[in-house]
Amino acid sequence: MKFLKIFIIILLFTGFSQLRSDEKNNELKNKILKNIRCLICQGQSVYDSESDFAASIKLIVDRKINEGMKEESIYEFLRDKYGDWIIYDPKISKNTYVLWLLPLLLFFAGGAIILKKTNLKK
């Protein structure tokens, strides 16, 4: 019974590599574009936006990837021009320690409370 299930699932996964080759560069580019906010349509990422600004950014990101610039450096470049706001992934800096650490602190606090409340013997 189990083996039948597995066999069917494996069958389903063949044949899905149609567009996969020469995608690596594109993947990186799209990943970066999705991480940049559009300044004109401020609720969208550059990837989603069709504005002039977004078009220019797409060109610049393309060029910088081809020049070999690393992902983090591209973000630094844009932050330098437009401020931290333009990148969706908040940089870990003194401004964002609380942002990144508070949820984790709460998680561990929660775990401690549960350990206290449960007994190892009845």
Place this chain on the structure above:
Amino acid sequence: MFANQIGYYSLILGLLLSFLLCVVSIKDFKNSSKYINQNILFLSFLQLTLVIVSFLSLIWSFIKSDFSNETVFNNSHTTKPLFYKISGTWGNHEGSLLLWLLVLTLFIFIFLIKSREQPKKYKILTLLFQQIIIIGFFLFVLMTSNPFNYLFPIPTEGLGLNPILQDPALAIHPPILYLGYVGTSIIFSSSLAAVTQNYVSKEWGQHIKKWVLISWIFLTIGIMLGSIWAYYELGWGGFWFWDPVENVSLMPWLTLTALLHCIVVLERRASLTSWVVILSITTFTLSMCGTFLVRSGILNSVHTFANDPARGIFILIFLFILIVLSLGVFFLFHKENNKNLNNFFWLSKETSILINNWFMMYFLSVVLIGTVYPIFLDVISGHKISVGPPFYQKLIVPFLVPFLLFMSLGPRLKWIKSKIENKKTIIITFIISVMLTFFIIKNLTTDLLFYTVLVSAAFFLFFTTLKEFFVKRFNNISQTVAHFGFSLLILSILFNNFLSSEIITNIKIGEKYSYNKGEIFFKKIEERKESNFNSIIAYFEIKDGNGKTVELKPEIRIYNQPIIITSEADIKTTLLEDKFLVMNLVKGNEYFNIRYQIKPFMVWIWISVLLLSLGGLMNLFKRRYEKEV
């Protein structure tokens, strides 16, 4: 014309009725009769009717394109199709508040008639707490957001509705979402009532559970509808953007899910009472907080309603009054349960539900902190940052692994004290999950270790719940269905992510573009005129790797009022994959820019959410069956 008057005065009468209801209820509370005064039910029904009348008057004004009404003027146009004239009623700030009032008054009325066996004082207090909320909203509408303002001289034409809102999914998304979202108000009110009456017990748990389920089901489906709409309307095939408005609907869902599980413990074992009350308060508070965040203009988002800080101040104060009131009631009246009942054996169903709470609260804190932190930082330091998808993904996805594992093992545990039975089967299932995962994804991703762990955990839950269908059969089937749906959801999202691919290119009419295994042929374009837009429809024939051809017809629409150009994607959906094609004009060119995406298993994401809701629905009816037996 008349509709304006009727609508407005119905609201005034509704507000006065609230005060009357409070007076009558307090009197009835004090008298010693065991049964609630029937007048109260009548008055509640009357209040509901008045709100319905007001709501219908607004709909009528929209249908008649009565531009003497300011709301209709701002949000409608004579050439809009009838369906969207109607749905435009609740697609704006003022109209959606009428929807709030409708659900608030509807739910309290149904609560009163469906709770005949419940203690009288508890029912009255629930009504009173709910009336506080209702009064608040009546005041909010009448003082800051009146849908029945007059415009003079009467304009001949309206400003129209944003075309991306003219869509069937978006038309029903608010009513369904609100039934869930606003429905949590009844849980809030009844919990506070129960606390004051020291009635947070097994019986109360059994009674309130159906309300929690109803809210939860509607909220789940409401969120899904919003995502479906975003998927085919907002452009490039995404369905969740961690946008503030989306987060704001997700947060009450997380607490409501935790609450649902706590109620299960409450009705069986009479413990976790504090959790139940606090979660009930928190869920509705988050709904109100969400209303504040998206209607006050404090946040930057594509989805927000019109910005108005004055309205924001009202909601902010109202929200804090509710929080102070509810916390006050909790601290004053809540009695700590018998200490022993709250110390659980580590390997038990109670503990696994506590663990569920732990994870849900963690996910909630991530979403909440991510959404409001930029506001705090801006006010304190003036520094502006963005918190977007990468933040949420980095903090949530890794924690899904233990969460999925706990979810697989938890339901197997017994109450009070349990041992893990069938250890061999569990280990075998686990090994199969890991091996299957590794074999499938080794060519799909570079982050092999991490994704192997994550996908294995999802498969483990998948196989575990699948097995439970055969082993447990109809015993607790609602739980099995819901958990299975969740595993399917995670698997669909992950595999959709791995296997999706996209081509972006510029193409001319008559041109063929070859890609890896197939070909895109731009056949022709046609023009079409509708009542409120002109469109250019492009016909594409796409041949895939297996030689099959599909026709896709993306559109570019030019709406007349307001003048907006939109791109409408064409999507061909099958169980196996979605083919998604969207097209844009390239400035000053005969070329069109197209984005073609192949998205495997997309429809399974929606199916799995439906399975989740189905699980909830099955539990709702199971209660009824169990009662009759």
Place this chain on the structure above:
Amino acid sequence: MKKKFNLFIIIIFLSFSFVIFYKGLNNSNTYTPQIIDKKNIPIFKAKDFNSSAYVDSEKIFKEDIFYVVNIWASWCVPCRIEHPLLMELSKIQSLKLIGFNYRDNQINAKNFIIEFGNPYSKILIDNDGILAIEFGAYGVPETFVIDKNKKIIRKFVGPLNQEIVDEIKLIVK
């Protein structure tokens, strides 16, 4: 005792949140990038509008005076409104105006200049908007003031008005 302590913490936290949200309401929710520290002008190569030859940024900004960079286009309506003020600025000896013609058609741009006058000592072509981004602009019109140390010291988003022009005059005195 523990209950009271919890209550106290919650009250503090709620009051704090209330104040923050209240103040947050008055802040604008759209983002406009501000100049925080004075940055050097970027190094770039661009095409000259008239000669169509490529020029180095160092050669453009070589003199020991103030430069005012203005991003404009013939299709941009606010640019027409601010144009007379640019003509006014061009008469000042202590500054030179450099224009970036943004995503424009050369013929339309030439006609624009002929019709409204040319305040720029040099115009550069920026068809793909990359030059604008190098300077941290995101739309049109935008204007930058560059001091003698070749640092960008002021930025104005949107069309110029008399106030801004007076401020620029004070800076370049």
